[in-house]
C-alpha cells in the first residue's frame with residue numbers, strides 16, 4: 001500500500017467536516033496511483049433539492065478543497081484537482097513546504113470549529129479590513145469573491161432570498177426531500193441539518209420534519225428567513241466567469257476558503273441557495289453588484305450564537321470505498 005492510501009482514513013477524517021448542501025455528504029472516496037478520487041454516491045444526491053446538480057458540485061469543490069488542506073497537514077501536496085463529469089481526481093506528491101503545512105494546519109483548526117448558524121444575528125460593525133480579508137481569502141481562477149455591508153444590498157438580498165425560499169417550499173417534493181435531511185435532537189442520523197442550528201423553540205424543532213413535509217406555516221418560515229437575512233452585518237457573494245460544472249466546482253473551492261476566513265474573524269455564517277437557484281433572482285443580485293459574472297453562492301455573516309450547534313457527519317470509514 002502506498003503512503004497516500006495509508007493516510008487516507010486520517011485525511012478523510014478531517015475533510016468530512018466540510019459543509020455540503022443539506023449536509024448530504026454524498027462521497028465515495030478511493031485512492032489510485034497517488035490520487036484521491038471522489039465520486040458521487042447516488043443514494044445521497046438530491047433530486048428535487050438540486051435539480052441541476054449545481055449545489056452538489058459546489059459541495060464537491062468544497063470537499064476537495066478540504067481534502068487538499070487535510071492532506072497537506074499529513075505531508076501531501078495537491079498538484080491538481082480535476083472534475084470529470086460527476087467525479088473529481090486530486091493528484092498528490094510529497095513536496096509540501098513547511099509554510100504550506102503550517103497554513104494548512106491553521107485552516108484545519110478553523111474547519112474544526114466552523115458551522116452554519118441560522119439564528120438571527122446581532123449587528124456587528126465590519127471594517128473595510130475585515131471585508132478585504134474575506135475578498136482576498138481565495139485566489140481561484142475564474143472565481144470572484146465580493147464582500148460588503150451595504151444596508152441596501154442586505155435588504156434586497158433578504159427580500160430575494162425570502163421569495164426564493166417561498167418558491168422552493170411551495171414544491172411538495174422539495175419539502176419532502178428536505179424533511180428527510182432534518183436531524184432532530186437525539187437522532188442517530190449522520191446526514192442532514194441539525195434542528196438546533198435553526199434556533200427555533202424546542203417543541204417546534206422536534207416536529208420540524210413533519211411541519212416541513214406537510215407544508216404547515218410556510219408563510220411563517222418565509223418571514224423568519226427574511227428576518228434572518230435582514231439581520232446580516234455583511235454578505236459575501238461568490239461569482240464565476242461561466243456557468244458550467246467546472247465553474248461550480250471552482251466556486252466550491254473558493255467557498256471553503258471564504259468560510260474559513262469568516263470563522264477566523266470570529267463571525268457566524270449561513271448560506272442560502274435560494275437566490276442562486278430560484279427563478280432569475282441571480283440576475284437581480286448580479287445587477288445589484290454591477291457584475292456580468294454568474295452568481296454561485298451567497299453567505300450572510302454577523303454576530304451569531306455563542307452556543308454552537310453542529311450538524312452530524314458520516315464516519316470516514318463509511319465514505320471510503322477502497323484503498
Ligand SMILES: Cc1cc2nc3c(=O)[nH]c(=O)nc-3n(C[C@H](O)[C@H](O)[C@H](O)COP(=O)(O)O)c2cc1C
Pocket residue numbers: 017018019020021022023055056058059062114115116117118192193194197271272273274309310311
Ligand atoms: C452548496 C451549499 C448550499 C447550501 N444551501 C443552503 C440553503 O439553501 N439553506 C440553508 O439553510 N443551508 C444551506 N447550506 C448549508 C448546509 O445545510 C450546511 O453546510 C450543512 O448542513 C452542514 O452543516 P454545517 O455547515 O454546520 O457544517 C448549504 C451548504 C452548501 C455547501
